[in-house]
Amino acid sequence: MCELLGMSANVPTDICFSFTGLMQRGGNTGPHRDGWGITFYEGKGFRTFKDPNPSCKSRIAELVQQYPIKSRAVVSHIRQANRGGVSLENTHPFTREVWGNYWTFAHNGQLTGYEQLVTGRNQAVGDTDSEIAFCWLMNQLEIRFPVLPEDMTPVFGYFAECCDTLRQLGVYNMLLSNGDYVLSYCTNNLHWITRRAPFGKASLIDEDVTIDFQRETTANDVVTVIATQPLTNDESWQKMVRGEFRVFHFGETVYHAVAADANAC
Amino acid sequence: MCELLGMSANVPTDICFSFTGLMQRGGNTGPHRDGWGITFYEGKGFRTFKDPNPSCKSRIAELVQQYPIKSRAVVSHIRQANRGGVSLENTHPFTREVWGNYWTFAHNGQLTGYEQLVTGRNQAVGDTDSEIAFCWLMNQLEIRFPVLPEDMTPVFGYFAECCDTLRQLGVYNMLLSNGDYVLSYCTNNLHWITRRAPFGKASLIDEDVTIDFQRETTANDVVTVIATQPLTNDESWQKMVRGEFRVFHFGETVYHAVAADANAC
Numbered sequence: 001m002c003e004l005l006g007m008s009a010n011v012p013t014d015i016c017f018s019f020t021g022l023m024q025r026g027g028n029t030g031p032h033r034d035g036w037g038i039t040f041y042e043g044k045g046f047r048t049f050k051d052p053n054p055s056c057k058s059r060i061a062e063l064v065q066q067y068p069i070k071s072r073a074v075v076s077h078i079r080q081a082n083r084g085g086v087s088l089e090n091t092h093p094f095t096r097e098v099w100g101n102y103w104t105f106a107h108n109g110q111l112t113g114y115e116q117l118v119t120g121r122n123q124a125v126g127d128t129d130s131e132i133a134f135c136w137l138m139n140q141l142e143i144r145f146p147v148l149p150e151d152m153t154p155v156f157g158y159f160a161e162c163c164d165t166l167r168q169l170g171v172y173n174m175l176l177s178n179g180d181y182v183l184s185y186c187t188n189n190l191h192w193i194t195r196r197a198p199f200g201k202a203s204l205i206d207e208d209v210t211i212d213f214q215r216e217t218t219a220n221d222v223v224t225v226i227a228t229q230p231l232t233n234d235e236s237w238q239k240m241v242r243g244e245f246r247v248f249h250f251g252e253t254v255y256h257a258v259a260a261d262a263n264a265c
Numbered sequence: 266m267c268e269l270l271g272m273s274a275n276v277p278t279d280i281c282f283s284f285t286g287l288m289q290r291g292g293n294t295g296p297h298r299d300g301w302g303i304t305f306y307e308g309k310g311f312r313t314f315k316d317p318n319p320s321c322k323s324r325i326a327e328l329v330q331q332y333p334i335k336s337r338a339v340v341s342h343i344r345q346a347n348r349g350g351v352s353l354e355n356t357h358p359f360t361r362e363v364w365g366n367y368w369t370f371a372h373n374g375q376l377t378g379y380e381q382l383v384t385g386r387n388q389a390v391g392d393t394d395s396e397i398a399f400c401w402l403m404n405q406l407e408i409r410f411p412v413l414p415e416d417m418t419p420v421f422g423y424f425a426e427c428c429d430t431l432r433q434l435g436v437y438n439m440l441l442s443n444g445d446y447v448l449s450y451c452t453n454n455l456h457w458i459t460r461r462a463p464f465g466k467a468s469l470i471d472e473d474v475t476i477d478f479q480r481e482t483t484a485n486d487v488v489t490v491i492a493t494q495p496l497t498n499d500e501s502w503q504k505m506v507r508g509e510f511r512v513f514h515f516g517e518t519v520y521h522a523v524a525a526d527a528n529a530c
Contacts, residue, residue, distance in 0.1 A: 044390050045353025050312060063328050088310025096362060100388035121386055123365035125309050 002092070002108045003032055004190065005076040006175040006226040008182040008248035012042075012070035013223050017204070017211045020065050021231040022078060024206035028056040031080055035091040036061060038076035039104045040069045041179030046102050050091045072250065073177045077106035083114075084128035093175075094131050096122055098138050099148040101178040105134040108228055109171030109187060133172070137162050152181070156255040159183060160245035164259045167243065175226060182248045184226050186240035192226040193237045194251060202232040222251030267357070267373045268297055269455065270341040271440040271491040273447040273513035277307075277335035278488050282469070282476045285330050286496040287343060289471035293321040296345055300356040301326060303341035304369040305334045306444030311367050315356045337515065338442045342371035348379075349393035358440075359396050361387055363403050364413040366443040370399040373493055374436030374452060398437070402427050417446070421520040424448060425510035429524045432508065440491060447513045449491050451505035457491040458502045459516060467497040487516030 005022045007015050015038075025032055036058065037050030047069065055061045055078050077092035084090040092106040107130035119135035120143070140162050145155055159176075163185040166172040174185040184190060197220070199213035217223070226248070230237040240246065243262030247255035270287045272280050280303075290297055301323065302315030312334065316323045320343050342357035349355040357371040372395035384400035385408070405427050410420055424441075428450040431437040439450040449455060462485070464478035482488070491513075495502040505511065508527030512520035 042353045045317075045356065047315060047353065048313065052307075052310075059332055060328070063325070067324055088307045088312065091310065097388060097390060100390055102390055123362060125362060125365055125367055 002077055002079045003228040004106055004108045004173060004175050004226070005074070005228075005231075006177070006182050006184065007071070007074040007223065008251050009072050009221070009223040010250035010252075011218075011221055012072055013221070014068035014070050015074050015076075016065055016068050017209070018225050018227070018231050019076065020209060021204040021206045022076060022227070023055040023061050023065065025078060029206045032078040034079040034081040034086045036076070036078040037091050037093050037106075038064060038074065039093045039095065039177075040071040041073040041177065042071060044101065044179060046095065046104060046179060048093065048095065048104075050088065052086050052088050052091050073179050073182050075104045075106050075175045075177050075182070077108075082110050083130070084126055087126065089126035090128045090131070092130060094134050096135070096138055098122075098142055101148075103138060103176060103178050105130075105137075105174070105176045107133060108173040108189065111166065111170040111172065113169050133166050137166070153255065156183070156245075156247050157257070160185075160257045160259070163245055164243060164261070167259070173228065180249065181254070182224075182226070184240070184246050184248070186244045187242060189228050190226065190240040191228070191230050191237040192224055192240065192246070193230075193235055194222065194224045196222045196251075202235050204231060205233045206231070224248050224251045267342055267344045268493040269371055269373050269438060269440050269491070270339070270496075271442070271447050271449065272336070272339040272488065273516050274337050274486070274488040275515035275517075276483075276486055277337055278486070279333035279335050280339050280341075281330055281333050282474070283490050283492070283496050284341065285474060286469040286471045287341060287492070288320040288326050288330065290343060294471045297343040299344040299346040299351045301341070301343040302356050302358050302371075303329060303339065304358045304360065304442075305336040306338040306442065307336060309366065309444060311360065311369060311444060313358065313360065313369075315353065317351050317353050317356050338444050338447050340369045340371050340440045340442050340447070342373075347375050348395070349391055352391065354391035355393045355396070357395060359399050361400070361403055363387075363407055366413075368403060368441060368443050370395075370402075370439070370441045372398060373438040373454065376431065376435040376437065378434050398431050402431070418520065421448070421510075421512050422522070425450070425522045425524070428510055429508060429526070432524070438493065445514065446519070447489075447491070449505070449511050449513070451509045452507060454493050455491065455505040456493070456495050456502040457489055457505065457511070458495075458500055459487065459489045461487045461516075467500050469496060470498045471496070489513050489516045
């Protein structure tokens with residue numbers, strides 16, 4: 001299994017605090033030794049830092065923890081390899097340009113029968129189930145919506161349907177972003193929390209670090225963090241249910257659906 | 266104008282020495298203040314570090330200079346903006362997946378009439394002439410070769426033709442790589458040097474740094490560096506001619522062509 005971390009915010013926000021917690025799970029408080037990656041969007045552009053080495057020992061992870069890159073959309077992942085060897089091309093997140101946007105994807109879980117997924121123009125470079133699922137997902141969307149419509153509601157509806165299909169292949173917990181929206185899908189393990197005024201303090205589970213968000217934010221800030229497991233032990237995280245699809249924009253939920261067959265899974 | 270830096274080597278090699286020289290031109294010994302980027306391939310995967318801020322002041326550039334990432338193929342760029350604003354999405358290099366490979370591109374020069382280029386499935390995310398030229402180039406190649414043939418000779422021939430077409434639109438100096446091959450094209454400013462045994466010493470033009478390659482290499486290493494202007498003052502760099510297209514693989518030239526109309530340009 002792997003761990004996911006995402007963020008959606010209405011102002012450029014640094015994710016150093018949450019990232020510090022996550023990185024400890026990469027070989028220290030957790031067994032995720034097989035690489036890590038993080039993508040920060042800034043406008044329509046993005047920066048990805050990744051490393052096939054354990055995050056708790058990575059010099060690049062250290063830079064990311066200390067250097068506060070401010071972003072409104074972040075997707076991050078630490079890996080414990082199951083499908084696909086330990087290599088840079090198999091390290092999440094994966095990015096593809098579709099509709100003139102960069103889409104960035106990370107997956108937690110394991111799929112079977114994924115080799116049959118038709119990925120069309122988007123070919124996988126590595127050999128993970130995750131990258132193939134991502135390429136299939138974007139191919140399905142591009143076929144259905146050759147041009148991105150202004151009203152995203154039907155697009156989100158179709159994203160949710162496609163994620164439901166992938167859940168039939170196994171465990172599919174997902175984060176996906178184009179820098180504007182952060183899309184999340186849960187099979188069994190995904191939590192989120194929205195922080196807004198009045199801000200309080202929070203303490204990391206994985207390291208002895210406490211932050212006072214009051215000092216780091218303004219009264220209008222809305223910041224949602226999404227993670228496989230809660231990262232703090234003194235806040236109330238929302239647990240997503242099986243088959244739940246949730247889209248965040250500027251920190252707020254803008255689309256929400258739960259698969260009709262979710263209870264039957 | 267911008268500056269390009271590329272490397273092709275037969276063993277994973279760090280580019281810290283050359284990168285140190287290039288980075289000084291980003292706002293210190295040169296006027297290229299509008300961002301920088303570098304892509305390192307490792308296997309089929311890649312890592313890109315980029316920043317829209319001047320390279321001579323960038324904390325991320327500092328990490329890249331000090332942290333020897335070893336690679337057989339590198340593409341780097343520092344920017345002085347002409348077409349397109351200063352932003353992360355307009356910062357080179359640009360990467361797209363085509364034929365199940367990541368292709369990474371950087372351009373030096375300025376084009377006119379580029380808005381007419383048909384980019385097909387590969388849409389530009391930013392608004393530079395460079396990214397549109399790259400998307401057009403990959404679209405042309407994909408239409409001509411829906412599947413990448415085993416023998417790359419006709420593919421390189423067609424790449425050269427397409428680069429000649431782009432040269433008709435203005436100044437087009439280019440570096441392009443899929444991690445295996447490093448392709449270069451010259452309109453007016455591109456130099457290269459191949460270092461092999463017996464290795465000597467070299468001194469950077471832009472900073473007071475000398476390296477003894479003898480101490481850093483083994484007898485079988487072959488390393489080619491390609492740059493807009495020579496980076497060292499005590500070695501013989503080859504100047505490429507107008508309309509020249511050259512492909513490097515493991516440090517050696519494996520394809521070479523000069524446009525028939527080159528003298529007429």
